[in-house]
Amino acid sequence: MNDFVLPPPPIVAAPVAGGGRFPIRRIFCVGQNYAAHSREMGGDPAREPPFFFSKPADTLVTGGADAPYPSATQNLHHEIELVVAIAAGGVNIAASDAEKHVFGYAAGLDLTRRDLQAQARENRRPWDMSKAFDFSAPLGLIHPAVKIGHPKAGRIALKVNGDLRQNGDLSDLIWSVTEVIAALSRYVALAPGDLIFTGTPAGVGPLARGDVLEGEIERVGTVTTKIV
Ligand code: MN
Numbered sequence: 001m002n003d004f005v006l007p008p009p010p011i012v013a014a015p016v017a018g019g020g021r022f023p024i025r026r027i028f029c030v031g032q033n034y035a036a037h038s039r040e041m042g043g044d045p046a047r048e049p050p051f052f053f054s055k056p057a058d059t060l061v062t063g064g065a066d067a068p069y070p071s072a073t074q075n076l077h078h079e080i081e082l083v084v085a086i087a088a089g090g091v092n093i094a095a096s097d098a099e100k101h102v103f104g105y106a107a108g109l110d111l112t113r114r115d116l117q118a119q120a121r122e123n124r125r126p127w128d129m130s131k132a133f134d135f136s137a138p139l140g141l142i143h144p145a146v147k148i149g150h151p152k153a154g155r156i157a158l159k160v161n162g163d164l165r166q167n168g169d170l171s172d173l174i175w176s177v178t179e180v181i182a183a184l185s186r187y188v189a190l191a192p193g194d195l196i197f198t199g200t201p202a203g204v205g206p207l208a209r210g211d212v213l214e215g216e217i218e219r220v221g222t223v224t225t226k227i228v
């Protein structure tokens with residue numbers, strides 16, 4: 001019996017390379033997971049335990065669709081990231097078992113209202129409005145691990161209007177993918193459909209309306225969007 005008092009929201013999904021759609025449950029993100037980016041944000045890249053924030057599933061932008069410049073900011077920033085798609089849930093997952101929980105990988109963008117994030121840090125307030133706004137999570141095709149394996153090294157780069165802005169290597173992650181899964185699964189029960197954005201390399205910077213973003217992660221895939 002359908003006793004919803006409103007039409008239920010649609011299921012958010014991301015296209016998978018080779019066909020099919022990956023249903024999205026939640027989007028988790030790691031903060032400052034490359035030493036050079038941690039330093040550019042004024043942090044200390046010492047190996048402190050990873051910290052997490054999240055975005056609602058319906059912030060996802062897929063298929064190379066446009067991302068509107070958000071309200072309430074004068075400083076929208078790009079962050080190119082390796083994204084992990086979780087196929088099997090669990091709590092207290094051991095890093096040595098973590099790859100068994102992975103469906104695949106994609107390139108994604110953690111769009112950020114940097115001015116609101118700076119205010120939030122200064123005032124010790126939550127990051128949500130700086131990170132979890134509508135259209136804040138463009139994502140490329142998800143490539144199944146059965147096809148591409150589990151990438152641990154490779155170039156991660158972002159061009160804006162053809163100019164190289166971010167250029168790093170997955171091998172520079174402070175916390176590896178398996179360590180991130182292990183750490184996050186101590187805070188929440190991971191579930192099928194969860195995505196984890198694993199952090200961005202150095203070179204973050206401002207965006208303007210009309211900018212075309214082209215991200216690429218070697219042996220993983222691409223993500224594209226235009227800020228409108
Ligand atoms: Mn990020």
